[in-house]
Structures are given as C-alpha cells and as structure tokens.
Amino acid sequence: MVLIAELLAKGPTFSFEFFPPKTDAEQATLVATLRDLEPLAPSFVSVTYRGGAASRQRTHDLVAGLLRTTALTPMAHLICVAHSRLELAEILVQYRKAGVENLMALGGDPPVDPGAGPGELSHAEELVELARAIGGFSIGVAAHPAGHPSSPDLERDRDYLAAKLRLADFAATQFFFEAGQYRSLVADLAARGVEKPVLPGIIPVTSLKSIPRMAGMGSAVPGWMVARLEAASAAGGDEAVHRTGIELAMELCQELLDGGAPGLHFYTMNRSSATREIYEALGLSAGR
Numbered sequence: 697m698v699l700i701a702e703l704l705a706k707g708p709t710f711s712f713e714f715f716p717p718k719t720d721a722e723q724a725t726l727v728a729t730l731r732d733l734e735p736l737a738p739s740f741v742s743v744t745y746r747g748g749a750a751s752r753q754r755t756h757d758l759v760a761g762l763l764r765t766t767a768l769t770p771m772a773h774l775i776c777v778a779h780s781r782l783e784l785a786e787i788l789v790q791y792r793k794a795g796v797e798n799l800m801a802l803g804g805d806p807p808v809d810p811g812a813g814p815g816e817l818s819h820a821e822e823l824v825e826l827a828r829a830i831g832g833f834s835i836g837v838a839a840h841p842a843g844h845p846s847s848p849d850l851e852r853d854r855d856y857l858a859a860k861l862r863l864a865d866f867a868a869t870q871f872f873f874e875a876g877q878y879r880s881l882v883a884d885l886a887a888r889g890v891e892k893p894v895l896p897g898i899i900p901v902t903s904l905k906s907i908p909r910m911a912g913m914g915s916a917v918p919g920w921m922v923a924r925l926e927a928a929s930a931a932g933g934d935e936a937v938h939r940t941g942i943e944l945a946m947e948l949c950q951e952l953l954d955g956g957a958p959g960l961h962f963y964t965m966n967r968s969s970a971t972r973e974i975y976e977a978l979g980l981s982a983g984r
Contacts, residue, residue, distance in 0.1 A: 698769050699834035700740055700798045701865040704893045709739035709959035710980055711771075711868075711895070714966050716743060716754035725966055732968035734766055736981045739959065742800060742868070745773040752787065760794040771836065772796055775804025776817040784823065788830045799833045801864065821860040828863065839867040839894055841877035845914060854881075858888040866892055868961045870914050871899040873921055873944075875951040893958040900945035900970045902938040904929055942973050949978055 703709050712733055717723040733741075741762065745755040755772060762770040772791055774784070791799070801823040817823055820837050827833045837860045840853065847853035861867050872878060878896050885894065901907060904925060907917045917925075921944060928940035949960055962971045975981055 697763065697795055697797050698740075700769070700771060700836065701834040703739050703769075704866055704958055708953070708957070709895065710975070711740045711742060711959065711961045712738050712971060713742040713744065713961065713963050714758070716745075716751065716758045717966070718754075722966070729964065729966055729968040730762075730766065730768075732972060733964070734768060736972065736975055738768065740769040740771055740798060742771045742961070743773060745775055745802075756787075756790065756794070759791070759796055763795055769798065770796065771798035771800055773800040773802060774823065775802045776820065776823050777804035777815045779815045779817070781816045781826065784817065784826055785830065788827055788833070792830065792832050797832055797834060798836075799827055800836045800838070800868070801827060801860075802838055819856070819860070821856075821863060824860060824863045834866075835864045836866050836868055836895075837861055837864045839869045839881060840914065841869055841872045841881045842915060854884045854888065858885055858890045861885065861890050861892050861894075864892070866895065866958075868895040869897040871897040871910075871963050872915050873901075873918055873948065875948060875955065878952060878957065879955065895959050895961040896952050896957050897961045897963060898945060898949060898974070899963040899965070900941045900974060901925060902941035902970050903934065904937060938970075942970060942977070945970075945974050946977050949974060953978075 700709070714726060714729070717726050743755050743759050745751055759770045759772040762768050774787060776784070801820045803820045817826070824835050824837065827835055839857055843850045843853040847856070857867070869878065869881065882894055885891070901910065901917055901921070907922060910917050924944065925937050925940055928936040952960065962974070964971045
C-alpha cells in the first residue's frame with residue numbers, strides 16, 4: 697500500500713471522499729460511484745466515520761474492501777469522541793492488520809447517543825500521538841479555512857491547527873468557495889513555522905436547494921456566488937444551475953492549482969457525476 701505522505705512528496709494528489717452506506721440503496725449508489733470514479737485513478741480515496749460501533753464497522757469494512765478488491769488507495773477516518781484510549785488503539789491495530797496505512801485523525805462531533813461518553817481523548821492532536829505510538833501510518837488532520845465552529849477565535853484556531861499539523865503529515869480542508877480563504881490559511885500556518893501540505897477541499901454547488909445546507913455543514917456560499925447561480929436559474933433552470941456550479945468549481949480548482957496547492961480533495965457525497973465532470977474538464981484524467 698502507498699503512503700499518502702509519499703504521494704504528496706512526489707507531486708500534486710487528487711483524491712475523493714466517500715461516506716460508508718447505511719442502507720442497501722446507499723450501498724448500490726456507492727458501488728456505482730466507485731465504478732465510475734476508479735478509472736480516473738485518484739491518488740487516494742477517503743472514507744468518513746460518524747462514530748458508534750455500527751459506523752466504525754462500516755468504515756472498516758469499506759476501507760478494507762477497497763484495499764482488497766480495487767486498485768484504489770484508501771484512507772480511513774477515525775474520531776476521538778465516545779472512545780476510550782484502549783478502544784482507539786484496538787481500532788488502529790485492526791487497521792494495520794488489515795493493511796490500512798493511511799489515517800485521517802479527527803476530534804469528532806459530540807456523540808448523538810446519550811449513552812455514549814465523551815471519550816478519553818479530547819483533541820485530534822492526541823489521536824495523532826496515539827497513532828504515531830502504534831506506528832506505520834501516514835496521518836492527515838482536518839483544517840477549516842474559516843476556523844472550526846467550536847474555536848473561540850481564528851487566531852487560536854490557527855494555533856491549534858499548527859500544533860496538530862506539526863505532528864501529522866498533511867491536512868485536508870473543509871470545503872470552501874474562495875481561493876483567498878485557502879491562501880490565508882496557508883499563510884497563517886507558514887507564519888507559525890508550519891509548511892506541510894494542506895489539501896484544499898472541493899465541493900460543487902449544483903442546485904439552489906443545497907445552498908442553505910452548505911452553511912449548516914460549515915461553509916456558507918458567498919453572496920456573489922449565490923447571485924451567479926440564481927442568475928443561471930432564471931436564465932436556464934436547474935440544468936443551467938448545475939452547469940454554472942461545475943464552472944465555478946472548475947475556476948476555483950484552477951486558481952488553487954495555479955497558486956501552488958498540493959492537490960485537490962473532492963467531497964463526492966457518494967455521487968460521481970459532478971466530480972467526474974470537474975476532474976475531466978481540468979484534464980486530470982488525461983494527465984495522470
């Protein structure tokens with residue numbers, strides 16, 4: 697298996713993120729998506745983790761299955777919340793036994809299950825340290841261009857991000873819509889002496905209905921972008937909105953790559969069409 701840190705050392709990476717399915721219908725959608733995207737030869741794929749025994753098993757099974765049955769390089773997400781240190785260590789050991797060597801270490805959202813405790817580890821930095829102690833992992837952490845929602849202010853958010861990224865190999869950001877946000881994040885880290893790769897997270901806005909949801913997921917769509925999508929809707933309906941959303945994402949991706957970003961990390965939402973359109977329009981499938 698290839699370590700993501702090694703891939704990043706060789707040049708830009710292009711990666712896709714998925715979430716483990718809960719139902720047979722979601723499973724069928726994901727299988728179709730993987731079939732569509734595997735020929736694009738992404739550098740790696742990332743599998744999220746929502747916490748709890750069921751989600752933990754689904755993530756493990758999906759990551760291990762990708763490793764066994766596809767040519768894809770998978771990265772498993774793991775969160776601190778609702779886990780003891782011993783339990784987290786056991787999960788990490790199971791991944792290593794399965795041949796999984798790439799990990800995204802996250803603090804995680806507060807547990808939904810009222811019976812679940814907060815867990816022994818409070819921050820992703822501690823999970824990175826635990827994974828380092830077990831050994832053999834290339835480790836990523838999350839970055840928020842606008843600051844983590846729970847951070848008291850942007851300065852302290854950047855201080856914490858710099859601290860955990862010093863221990864990790866790379867970061868991947870929450871999705872965002874303006875390249876200036878990414879440049880500011882990278883500059884803030886450099887000012888703190890941290891220049892490890894930060895992969896920009898990309899998600900296209902292909903419907904007006906998704907705009908409020910984006911804000912709830914941590915990154916509001918800027919007003920100028922909403923205006924452009926609304927103008928497209930008025931001129932050509934849903935199809936024009938989809939087309940404009942792809943164009944906006946392509947413009948952002950190109951600006952980021954031209955500015956020296958170490959790659960692109962696409963949030964697929966377990967669908968292939970928009971990601972494939974952007975990927976192919978940028979010429980990534982032809983050039984890899």
